[in-house]
Amino acid sequence: MPMPSEARPLSADELLTFISGHPARRGLPSDGVTPPDAAHPLFVERDVLADLARLRGCPLRQVMDECLSRHIWPERFRRNYGLFSVMAMRRLLGARVLLAGCGGLGGHLAGLLARLGIGAFVFCDPDSFTESNLNRQAFCTERTLGRPKAEVAAEAVRDMAGHAEVVSHVLAVTADNLPALLDGVDVALDCLDSVADKTLLENACLRAGVPFVHGGVLRHEGMVFRNVPEPADSPAGAPDALPDIGLRRLYPQGQSAAELDAARAAGVSVLSVAGTACLMAGQCLRILLGDAAPGLGRLYHLDSGLPELESFAW
Amino acid sequence: MRILVKLSTTLRDCVPGYDAETGLSLDIPDGASVRELAQHIQVPPEEIKIVMINGRQSEGTDTLRDGDRVALFPAVGGG
Numbered sequence: 526m527p528m529p530s531e532a533r534p535l536s537a538d539e540l541l542t543f544i545s546g547h548p549a550r551r552g553l554p555s556d557g558v559t560p561p562d563a564a565h566p567l568f569v570e571r572d573v574l575a576d577l578a579r580l581r582g583c584p585l586r587q588v589m590d591e592c593l594s595r596h597i598w599p600e601r602f603r604r605n606y607g608l609f610s611v612m613a614m615r616r617l618l619g620a621r622v623l624l625a626g627c628g629g630l631g632g633h634l635a636g637l638l639a640r641l642g643i644g645a646f647v648f649c650d651p652d653s654f655t656e657s658n659l660n661r662q663a664f665c666t667e668r669t670l671g672r673p674k675a676e677v678a679a680e681a682v683r684d685m686a687g688h689a690e691v692v693s694h695v696l697a698v699t700a701d702n703l704p705a706l707l708d709g710v711d712v713a714l715d716c717l718d719s720v721a722d723k724t725l726l727e728n729a730c731l732r733a734g735v736p737f738v739h740g741g742v743l744r745h746e747g748m749v750f751r752n753v754p755e756p757a758d759s760p761a762g763a764p765d766a767l768p769d770i771g772l773r774r775l776y777p778q779g780q781s782a783a784e785l786d787a788a789r790a791a792g793v794s795v796l797s798v799a800g801t802a803c804l805m806a807g808q809c810l811r812i813l814l815g816d817a818a819p820g821l822g823r824l825y826h827l828d829s830g831l832p833e834l835e836s837f838a839w
Numbered sequence: 840m841r842i843l844v845k846l847s848t849t850l851r852d853c854v855p856g857y858d859a860e861t862g863l864s865l866d867i868p869d870g871a872s873v874r875e876l877a878q879h880i881q882v883p884p885e886e887i888k889i890v891m892i893n894g895r896q897s898e899g900t901d902t903l904r905d906g907d908r909v910a911l912f913p914a915v916g917g918g
Contacts, residue, residue: 626918718918741915744848748915774896776888780914791849793917824896826847826912831860837910838895 537595540577544597547573561596563611570600571687585688586644590618601686602642613814614642620813621645621690621709623735625698625726626716627674628652629793630740632663632681633802634714638809639682645690646682648675649706651697661795698722703729712809715739718789720780724772727752731768736812739771740805745794745830747801750775751808751822761819771821774839796829804834840869840905844880847912853882873909874899888914 535543537560544550549572561567569592578585589599593615598606602614609617620643624631627650635646653673658665662674669677679693698706698717703726707713713730715738717723723739730737736753752771755761780788804825811817823836844863851857867879873892877884877899889912890897903909 628918630918716918718916720914720916723916740918742917743913743915746848746915748912776914776916778888780916784914785916788914788917791917826910828847828859835894835910837891 534591534594535581540592540595540597541567543577543580544569544573547576549573563596566596566598566606566611568598568600568603568606574599575687584690586618586690589688590615593618605642609642609814616813616815617642617810618644618688620711621647622809623647623649623706623710623713624678624716625649625706625713625722626718627664627678628658628662628716628718629742629795629798630802630805631714631716632665632674632678633799634716634740634805634809635678635682636663636685637802637806639686639689641806641810642686643809643813644688646679646692647706647710648678648691648693649696649698650674650678651695661793661798663799698726698729700725700729704733707733707735710735712736712738712812714805714809715741716805719785720772720776721785724770724776724779727770727772728768730754731770736817737771738805738808738812740801742793742797742801743788744792745797745828747797747804747827747829749801749804749808749825749827751812751817753812753817753819753822755819759819769821771824771839774821775824794829796832797827800827800829800832840871840903841866842876842903842906843908844876845908845910846882847910848915849913850882850886850911853886854880867903869905870902872900872902873897873911876903876909877911882911886913887911 574588578588593611627648654665654670664677664681673695675693675695679691682691713735715723715726727737731754734754738751741748750771825836827834873890874884891910893908
């Protein structure tokens with residue numbers, strides 16, 4: 526069937542005609558019946574959407590977004606229906622996140638965010654998997670030992686969500702490369718393992734106007750907060766205004782080299798890593814869906830050993 | 840005065856028999872600071888990076904009051 530080019534969105538009728546005529550859809554309910562709406566969406570399989578994208582010569586993510594706008598949900602998001610509105614699902618699909626660090630927090634977060642429906646990922650980590658990562662890092666397996674964490678994370682997300690746009694950088698974040706890494710990013714996720722690097726990232730985020738979500742773990746515990754820059758047109762968001770660096774407030778003394786060495790050798794439970802990643806994903810969602818006020822959010826502390834979750838004011 | 844102290848991660852190693860579920864319920868002299876509290880329970884003050892009193896971030900020099908709940912943390916900075 527000849528299809529309009531990607532320049533013109535398909536009408537609901539055109540979409541439904543294509544979908545109901547697809548070999549994979551014949552005989553299924555909803556074929557050729559009333560157009561779907563918010564209360565009665567149509568769920569469509571990946572193969573059908575992939576064929577539609579191929580015919581139209583446009584990215585699968587764009588076709589998924591177009592379908593969602595007509596209440597046609599990708600089957601992969603069937604169980605997201607009821608959690609997110611069409612508008613929220615489209616926002617997630619259109620969002621780009623930076624995962625700075627792709628080990629413990631970064632690996633678990635990548636999987637969570639890909640399954641939630643985030644559409645684009647930038648992965649950054651200079652390290653490769655080692656055997657001691659097997660106890661807690663989601664993408665560290667006996668097969669991936671020795672491979673760069675950023676590349677493995679990118680492959681894993683492509684396996685989970687072939688529509689996602691994925692870029693990986695096998696490098697450490699620096700003051701020089703952060704502006705480029707943050708370009709076009711909607712939320713940056715701090716999965717780094719030193720207070721200095723975390724602070725560097727938060728500072729760069731606030732200066733670039735990119736919301737920041739901090740995560741830190743040690744033993745059975747984890748900490749999370751978000752820092753959302755003030756709008757650039759507000760007095761607090763003016764270019765010469767000093768950003769309110771949460772990590773500088775949390776760790777005014779920083780972290781000595783000896784403390785960093787000790788922290789890197791300390792025990793870390795996969796429960797604290799996975800639990801903290803869940804809290805970070807929750808903060809990321811709130812930001813992307815417009816539910817996070819500018820400024821520093823509360824500080825969350827998880828003790829996965831008890832378990833106990835508490836929040837603190839600054 | 841009586842206060843409740845909750846210790847995080849490595850700080851728990853400083854207090855043998857520390858129960859993470861209940862924390863430490865302590866009687867300390869009126870007007871004691873967080874730093875004096877740390878010395879009392881033999882937690883090196885330099886290992887304490889974050890002090891929360893009754894759910895609010897505080898300083899080591901802050902004075903404690905009867906009934907306060909004090910949470911002490913090292914850097915929780917792993918990824």
